[in-house]
Amino acid sequence: xxxxxxxxxxxxxxxxxxxxxxxxxxxxxxxxxxxxxxxxxxxxxxxxxxxxxxxxxxxxxxxxxxxxxxxxxxxxxxxxxxxxxxxxxxxxxxxxxxxxxxxxxxxxxxxxxxxxxxxxxxxxxxxxxxxxxxxxxxxxxxxxxxxx
Amino acid sequence: xxxxxxxxxxxxxxxxxxxxxxxxxxxxxxxxxxxxxxxxxxxxxxxxxxxxxxxxxxxxxxxxxxxxxxxxxxxxxxxxxxxxxxxxxxxxxxxxxxxxxxxxxxxxxxxxxxxxxxxxxxxxxxxxxxxxxxxxxxxxxxxxxxxxxxxxxxxxxxxxxxxxxxxxxxxxxxxxxxxxxxxxxxxxxxxxxxxxxxxxxxxxxxxxxxxxxxxxxxxxxxxxxxxxxxxxxxxxxxxxxxxxxxxxxxxxxxxxxxxxxxxxxxxxxxxxxxxxxxxxxxxxxxxxxxxxxxxxxxxxxxxxxxxxxxxxxxxxxxxxxxxxxxxxxxxxxxxxxxxxxxx
Numbered sequence: 001x002x003x004x005x006x007x008x009x010x011x012x013x014x015x016x017x018x019x020x021x022x023x024x025x026x027x028x029x030x031x032x033x034x035x036x037x038x039x040x041x042x043x044x045x046x047x048x049x050x051x052x053x054x055x056x057x058x059x060x061x062x063x064x065x066x067x068x069x070x071x072x073x074x075x076x077x078x079x080x081x082x083x084x085x086x087x088x089x090x091x092x093x094x095x096x097x098x099x100x101x102x103x104x105x106x107x108x109x110x111x112x113x114x115x116x117x118x119x120x121x122x123x124x125x126x127x128x129x130x131x132x133x134x135x136x137x138x139x140x141x142x143x144x145x146x147x148x
Numbered sequence: 149x150x151x152x153x154x155x156x157x158x159x160x161x162x163x164x165x166x167x168x169x170x171x172x173x174x175x176x177x178x179x180x181x182x183x184x185x186x187x188x189x190x191x192x193x194x195x196x197x198x199x200x201x202x203x204x205x206x207x208x209x210x211x212x213x214x215x216x217x218x219x220x221x222x223x224x225x226x227x228x229x230x231x232x233x234x235x236x237x238x239x240x241x242x243x244x245x246x247x248x249x250x251x252x253x254x255x256x257x258x259x260x261x262x263x264x265x266x267x268x269x270x271x272x273x274x275x276x277x278x279x280x281x282x283x284x285x286x287x288x289x290x291x292x293x294x295x296x297x298x299x300x301x302x303x304x305x306x307x308x309x310x311x312x313x314x315x316x317x318x319x320x321x322x323x324x325x326x327x328x329x330x331x332x333x334x335x336x337x338x339x340x341x342x343x344x345x346x347x348x349x350x351x352x353x354x355x356x357x358x359x360x361x362x363x364x365x366x367x368x369x370x371x372x373x374x375x376x377x378x379x380x381x382x383x384x385x386x387x388x389x390x391x392x393x394x395x396x397x398x399x400x401x402x403x404x405x406x407x408x409x410x411x412x413x414x415x416x417x418x419x420x421x422x423x424x425x426x427x428x429x430x431x432x433x434x435x436x437x438x439x440x441x442x443x444x445x446x447x448x449x450x451x452x453x454x455x456x457x458x459x460x461x462x463x464x465x466x467x468x469x470x471x472x473x474x475x476x477x478x479x480x481x482x483x484x485x486x487x488x489x490x491x
Contacts, residue, residue: 008345008346008347008359009345009346009347009348009474012347012349012352012355012394015355015390015393015394015397016304016305016352016355016390017304017305017389017390017427018304019301019303019304020304024301072297072299073297075297077297077299078296078297078298078299078300080299081298081299081300081301082299082300082301082302082424085300085301088299089299089300094299097297097298097299098298100297101294101295101296101297101298101299102295102298104295104296104297105290105295105296105297105298106295108195108196108197108198121295122294122295122298
């Protein structure tokens with residue numbers, strides 16, 4: 001029998017039940033793939049309706065965000081995400097849900113100190129470090145151009 | 149051996165326990181044991197989850213007093229605790245009662261901590277004490293994890309906070325009310341020693357609590373000279389599947405085999421396979437409602453005679469865990485026996 005000895009955390013990690021990786025990956029691929037395929041369909045539809053390529057891409061993002069926020073509000077998204085995992089987290093749907101769920105949740109503390117203060121509680125790091133990474137890359141890109 | 153087992157100087161009775169639970173608990177394997185649940189949406193008619201939990205505590209305490217024909221003046225003190233900051237569910241929920249209030253925090257071990265202190269108070273005053281504990285899945289998620297509607301997957305070691313509140317009537321007199329069956333006594337008490345073995349994963353609370361449970365169980369059997377077989381049940385609060393197997397494994401390594409009599413409230417309250425609860429139930433409400441709704445009636449009816457309740461708690465603070473500290477655990481032991489015979 002394996003005993004914890006002095007390194008209990010290591011023993012615990014070894015003992016812990018693992019996530020079913022193959023099943024999780026299959027579900028993520030299935031749902032994530034479906035979302036992306038649907039987004040491609042939307043892109044083609046917006047293009048067919050006369051939007052420019054850039055506008056159509058933007059409209060697809062906006063559509064996915066609105067649909068996610070709606071599904072979050074009516075309490076459907078978390079159930080889908082429990083099944084899909086990274087399949088709903090990785091596309092823009094994950095980001096939209098992170099913002100919308102905080103907004104819904106913080107409503108009980110009011111519009112200012114609740115929704116206003118807590119809306120980016122989960123998505124905040126993505127915004128902060130996404131922006132910071134953009135700035136850093138911008139400076140780097142400019143320097144590269146100077147020395148080209 | 150350090151720290152003796154506490155025994156009340158006079159018989160102290162666990163007279164009654166009332167339970168109010170959520171929908172998931174009401175449809176679980178013990179559903180029929182509980183007194184009340186909200187058939188609609190677990191809000192108990194309130195506009196916030198925190199208020200919903202307070203309402204559960206209020207209903208449990210009110211039902212306990214009504215069922216036993218007690219007024220505010222008949223109870224010496226109310227002891228109560230929950231998982232929320234400042235123990236708001238208990239403080240607000242017990243506002244309507246004109247009874248001295250003592251707030252407790254023992255995380256998920258609060259029900260056992262409350263029973264220990266209630267027994268001591270009943271012994272000291274010769275009167276009655278009411279002890280309550282509660283948790284609500286939604287208020288706990290908000291405080292400790294993510295917003296309710298956030299979409300994510302849980303790890304297999306994570307546990308599900310029980311929506312439930314229970315109130316116990318502890319008295320220095322045998323009070324059966326309209327209930328039939330044997331008298332149930334709180335015979336022995338052994339408060340736990342906090343233990344931190346370096347677990348930092350807030351999604352594996354069973355592992356954080358198992359060493360504390362082991363310490364309490366080992367101390368009890370060493371101090372009492374009894375063997376696990378002399379009990380019908382060693383009932384841990386909410387170790388879940390992960391913590392339970394860690395506890396039994398570590399106890400066996402110490403030469404104590406408890407696996408035949410060990411049960412865990414967190415593994416009894418849900419049908420884990422069907423209801424996607426992963427490692428099982430947790431929270432103050434978990435051991436509270438299982439003890440009040442399931443164990444107490446079984447003791448009274450003679451299905452159980454001698455039970456060791458080991459209320460386990462992970463003293464988790466999300467902020468301190470983010471600061472890099474690990475999660476301490478604690479486990480309080482209460483020996484509950486049925487029948488009049490003295491030890």
